[in-house]
Amino acid sequence: MLNDADDALIARLRAVLPPAAFRETTEHYTRESRDRWRGRGPVVAPGSTSEVAEVMRACAGARVPVVPFGGGTGLVGGQLKGEGAVPVILSLERMTAIRDLRPEENVLVAEAGAVLADVQAAAEAAGRLFPLSLASEGSARIGGLLSTNAGGINVIRYGTARALCLGLEVVTAGGAVWNGLSRLRKDNTGYDLRDLMIGSEGTLGIITAASLRLFPRPAAEGTAMLAVPSPEAALRLLALAQGQVGEGISAFELIHRQGFAFLEEVGPEVTLPFAEAPDWSVLIDLGLPAGLSPDAALEALFEAAAEQGLATDGVIARSEAQRRALWAVRESIPEANRRIGSVSSHDISVPVGAVPAFIAAAPGRLAEVGEFRVNCFGHLGDGNLHYNVFPLPGKTREDHAGQREAVKRAIHDLVHEMGGSVSAEHGVGRLKVGDLARYGDPEKLRMMRAIKTALDPLGLLNPGAVLPE
Known part of the structure; x- marks a missing residue:
């Protein structure tokens, strides 16, 4: 339980938070999936924005740093602090509510602890699409996804997490609440604090809720995997596909044969689409409106690509099961990498x-x-x-x-x-802080430091992430 922080801080937290907010410090909160990072510190899980504010006020008063924790799926150490002052780990896992859903406006308001897959399901139940999609969607949480400006497979059509957010609710370093949960598409009333917070990895404020953009669901979807002779051919194929179906392309993934080799070597077991893996292949996903056939569009694309020497073989999914099988190949490659x-x-x-x-x-x-x-x-x-x-x-x-x-x-x-x-x-996390200093524009870094100092003068919000502590 809470045994690494100051006794007075623990007492204050117990006075303002219910018993359900206190968590045992297990490896879930302190170990990164690739075991390259270890964290430490007591864990609290507030159940509301007001409780998050209480935690921040208490930690600011005690000069104790705070590390926000979402689903723990980050790969750059942003959710773990192993050196320096022992932080309080602030988990958003109890804040999972879908606060509002307005399909007529294409808006969903979710708390930061909502799991991405649950947000996708809520949108689907309303006949809408929340298009952010990535391998960890069964455990990644909205707050963490926004704080790292997550990408995923559908960026080509829908953009990154930043493009999918209309407004935010944020608790500041001092425990104040910025209620920016706007549903507006247009708002030119000063600095865009929403975009400032998105991608800041918890170093400028704690995201507690977000207004998210929804989209109409495509009437028909189609998937194909095409063998291409080279990355140059894949790039030309992308231009050809964009010319034929425009914004109907939801995903366009490039895969090297080494990915297939790793799957055969260590698993996971999936059905590989080609008897002999090509040097390069592309996985294409289409989402089209009513009246258009994805299968016909993919067949026409393959024929045109073959005529131009851009594709040498291909598999077009003829059922939802076949679509899932093709995507299982792509989605299993990271796990094969981990096993190697x-x-x-x-x-x-x-x-x-x-x-x-x-x-x-x-x-x-x-x-x-x-x-x-x-x-x-x-x-x-x-x-x-x-x-x-x-x-x-x-x-x-x-x-x-x-x-x-x-x-x-x-x-x-x-x-x-x-x-x-x-x-x-x-994201940058702690893994790439040195890289940011090495490759970043000096004036950009100076401006970032000035913003950090202005919004977090005590340096308590996720210290050591993005910028040196």
Whole structure:
């Protein structure tokens, strides 16, 4: 239970919070999924915005830092603080309510602890779509997704989490509440505090609720996986698809054959779409209005792509079960990666047109460090690649422990040279604080520090995340 913080603070928290708010400090709150980060501290789980405010006021009075905790699915250590002053871990897990649902306005208001899958289900029950979709949607929570500006597979059509949010409710470092739960599409009344909070990873305020944008559900959906000869061909195929179906493309994923090889080597068991894995393939998802056939659109796309030498083989899903089977391949690749154990994983983005050039240049940079296997996959439509580096067969990540930083530096230097970002959709957290200092624009960093100082003068909100503590 609460045994690592100041006794006076604990007493005050017990005076203002109900017994249900106190949690045992288990590994769920202190261990990152890849076991590269460990946190510590007592855990409290307020059940309302007013209780979050009470926690912040108490911690500000005691000068104790606060680390906000959502679903614990982050991959850059933003939800864990293992060094320095022991923080209070503030979990939003009890704040799960759908406060309001207005399908006629395409708006849903959810508390920060609502699980993404539950928000998706609530929207679906109302005949609407909340399009944010990613592998951890069964456990990731809305507050954490917004605080990291999460991406996922549908960014090409719907944008990142920032584009899906109309307003926020936020508790400040001093325990005040900003009630910005607007449902407005237009509001030019000063600084956009909503966009400032989104992506700030809990360093500027605690998101407690959000007004989320919903969309009409596509009348018909279709999925295909096409074999392509190269990343250049995949990029041309994307342009061809956009010309034929426009904004009907919901997802356009690039997959290297190494992903299929890992699935065959360590699982999870899935049905692979090709008898022999092609060097590269793309997974395309369409969502079309009534009167249009996704199957016909995908067939026409494949025929045109084959004529232009952009596709050599393909599988079009003919049922919902087949759609799920194709997506299971893509969604299982991260788990296969985890089972292999990467030397260094990279969530990077470059301009969409530069993706083929990056993929061509990166192996040469890695060769200067050592010999590795690479599993490259990601969201080609928005330039976001997961470029993950693995040991050769017979070796483990521990054999390359001394090379990890050199591998990361080689890839991130190339990304920076190409005008890209070393954090595309996972955030900065604590993992990439040094990268932000190395590659970030100095004036941007100065402005960020000024904002942090203004909104959190005591430096108590998630210290050490995004900016150095």
